[in-house]
Amino acid sequence: MIAAVGHADLTADTLELVAAELVAAVERCEPSLALVPAGAGLPLVFGRAVHRAGLPLVLLLPTQRGVPALLDGRDRAAAGELIMLAGQVRLVPWDGADRGARISAEERLIASCRRVLAVWDGSPSDGADATAHLVAFALTSGVAVEVLWPAGAMRTPDPAAAGPLA
Numbered sequence: 001m002i003a004a005v006g007h008a009d010l011t012a013d014t015l016e017l018v019a020a021e022l023v024a025a026v027e028r029c030e031p032s033l034a035l036v037p038a039g040a041g042l043p044l045v046f047g048r049a050v051h052r053a054g055l056p057l058v059l060l061l062p063t064q065r066g067v068p069a070l071l072d073g074r075d076r077a078a079a080g081e082l083i084m085l086a087g088q089v090r091l092v093p094w095d096g097a098d099r100g101a102r103i104s105a106e107e108r109l110i111a112s113c114r115r116v117l118a119v120w121d122g123s124p125s126d127g128a129d130a131t132a133h134l135v136a137f138a139l140t141s142g143v144a145v146e147v148l149w150p151a152g153a154m155r156t157p158d159p160a161a162a163g164p165l166a
Helices: 012-028 042-053 073-085 099-111 131-140
Strands: 002-006 034-037 057-064 088-093 115-119 144-148
Touching: 002 012, 002 042, 002 099, 002 131, 012 042, 012 115, 012 144, 034 042, 034 099, 042 057, 042 073, 057 073, 099 131, 115 131, 131 144
Parallel strands: 002 034, 002 115, 034 057, 057 088, 115 144
Antiparallel strands: none
16 A cells, blocks of 8 residues: 655645656556545645556545544545545544644554655654654654655645645
């Protein structure tokens, strides 16, 4: 199985740059399931890349207390598109408001994979972004990691200001 992790604050232009690299990276992978959590930004771009490459997509839909969670507007619209692209939907406990629970869920996702595509600028983890932690977790767990950071890629200091794909 493959998955993607990365910064949540990628600019719209960066998501477009990353989209092309993700398609190429997915096409290089052995035929496998791809796991993607429901959400806007990188999850949606990754889901589209997997679909374009013809690999089976499994959507991970967050639940709270066993019931599908209500996603905010951007994530809800992205989840709708991902449901249409996915061959399978799995309900997973996921509390996006609790950073520790979110990271724990992402670690479980990574541990189930053979390969992780990381959209990462090489920066260390901070209080909001755990991409460096997830890359380190994958590597120490024996999961292959391919870092994607195309020339011209940027992050925005305000994730709410990210473009329409974010």
